Amino acid sequence: MDIVLKNANVVHLDEAVRKADIAIKGDRVVAVETNIDAEAGQIIECGGRLVSGSLIDAHVHLDAVLAAGLERDNQSGTLHEGIDIWTDFKPKRTVEAIKERARRAIDWEVAQGTGFIRTHADVCDAEQLSTQALIELRDELKDRVDIQIVAFPQVGIKSYPGGEAQMRASLDMGADVVGGIPHNEVTREAGVESVMFIFDEAEKRGLMIDVHCDEVDDSHARFVEVMVEQTFKRCMGAQVTASHCVAMHSYNNAYAYRLMGWIIRSGMNVTANPFDNIILQAREDTYPKRRGMTRVKELLAAGVNVGMGHDSIMDPWYPLGRGDMVEAASLTLHVCQMSGVEEIDNCFDMITWRNALNLGLENYGVAPGCQADLVVFDAASKADVLRINPACTHVLKRGKLVAETKPAESTVMGGAVNFTPGS
Numbered sequence: 301m302d303i304v305l306k307n308a309n310v311v312h313l314d315e316a317v318r319k320a321d322i323a324i325k326g327d328r329v330v331a332v333e334t335n336i337d338a339e340a341g342q343i344i345e346c347g348g349r350l351v352s353g354s355l356i357d358a359h360v361h362l363d364a365v366l367a368a369g370l371e372r373d374n375q376s377g378t379l380h381e382g383i384d385i386w387t388d389f390k391p392k393r394t395v396e397a398i399k400e401r402a403r404r405a406i407d408w409e410v411a412q413g414t415g416f417i418r419t420h421a422d423v424c425d426a427e428q429l430s431t432q433a434l435i436e437l438r439d440e441l442k443d444r445v446d447i448q449i450v451a452f453p454q455v456g457i458k459s460y461p462g463g464e465a466q467m468r469a470s471l472d473m474g475a476d477v478v479g480g481i482p483h484n485e486v487t488r489e490a491g492v493e494s495v496m497f498i499f500d501e502a503e504k505r506g507l508m509i510d511v512h513c514d515e516v517d518d519s520h521a522r523f524v525e526v527m528v529e530q531t532f533k534r535c536m537g538a539q540v541t542a543s544h545c546v547a548m549h550s551y552n553n554a555y556a557y558r559l560m561g562w563i564i565r566s567g568m569n570v571t572a573n574p575f576d577n578i579i580l581q582a583r584e585d586t587y588p589k590r591r592g593m594t595r596v597k598e599l600l601a602a603g604v605n606v607g608m609g610h611d612s613i614m615d616p617w618y619p620l621g622r623g624d625m626v627e628a629a630s631l632t633l634h635v636c637q638m639s640g641v642e643e644i645d646n647c648f649d650m651i652t653w654r655n656a657l658n659l660g661l662e663n664y665g666v667a668p669g670c671q672a673d674l675v676v677f678d679a680a681s682k683a684d685v686l687r688i689n690p691a692c693t694h695v696l697k698r699g700k701l702v703a704e705t706k707p708a709e710s711t712v713m714g715g716a717v718n719f720t721p722g723s
């Protein structure tokens with residue numbers, strides 16, 4: 301064996317946590333059993349720490365990370381001022397500068413346990429700088445992280461001169477996923493046409509779909525239903541993801557539950573983006589003020605696969621963030637009032653195996669035959685990961701150690717402090 305992780309609390313997909321050792325050979329997990337005594341190049345003593353598949357960020361904009369304040373600050377904090385700043389900043393970028401900022405944010409994510417990232421790349425510029433930069437990074441950083449690139453039309457496809465050509469240019473260059481933003485098209489009709497374009501391109505090219513859908517507080521924004529209809533009719537199921545879906549927060553319950561039924565039947569995934577949704581939505585509300593997130597708790601209870609993204613890391617829309625998916629899950633837990641024991645576990649699941657379904661990953665998890673993309677948390681359970689937000693002591697990519705973090709040590713009046721009661 302190359303590596304054996306001893307005395308782990310192992311979590312594989314939706315199975316219950318169990319105590320075991322994990323043996324890795326090459327890029328694969330080859331055994332998960334109690335008391336593995338095989339010779340190994342490296343032994344990692346886990347001492348009851350939780351070991352799961354890598355964390356997954358299902359939605360981020362790596363072409364915009366760390367750009368907060370470079371053009372100017374977003375004084376109002378609104379989505380629209382963010383888009384205006386981005387529009388002014390975009391032509392001043394270079395491929396090298398985009399890569400430099402993205403590389404730094406990727407390392408933040410990797411150090412905190414993320415092994416898979418789905419990033420959007422803004423296609424609305426003639427030179428396709430974002431797609432070029434992110435394709436180069438996808439290749440250069442493949443030993444530490446797997447990256448999927450979504451061709452994302454920030455300004456729109458149908459309401460923007462050359463929108464369709466720019467989408468196709470990005471996909472021809474090698475983007476992996478077809479994106480969209482139907483609620484940003486000028487009319488309902490243009491929005492529906494954009495969804496048809498997205499599905500036609502994806503079907504023709506055999507690609508997945510991930511659309512910014514109904515990212516507005518307007519209860520009349522109803523493009524999720526158009527996506528669901530197309531997903532169902534074309535039998536594309538889990539190849540399709542609707543991201544954000546925050547208008548669902550504002551739908552009347554009769555419509556929302558009818559729609560959830562159709563999401564289930566279609567097999568489509570939903571991705572929530574807590575940082576941006578909470579900070580950007582309901583800005584025109586006084587009080588009561590809406591929470592701005594889609595109905596994560598209700599969607600999960602209905603059986604929909606809901607994943608999660610970091611979305612922004614210090615960009616014109618959100619000036620904070622450090623690429624921490626556990627923080628995103630914790631935020632979702634609180635805002636969506638998911639404090640039941642199973643619901644807390646569900647929040648961990650959204651940044652692990654549920655996101656794996658979302659991204660169409662195969663061989664994900666901690667079982668024989670899985671790709672050895674693993675994280676050792678300095679905590680014993682999923683709930684404690686959410687409660688403590690512990691260090692990821694070891695992060696493995698394809699069986700190789702790619703990041704290590706030493707847990708912080710606190711003392712009070714000379715005595716050590718342990719944040720786990722009873723230990």
Ligand SMILES: [Zn+2]
Nearest residue numbers: 361420512611
């Ligand atoms: Zn986004």
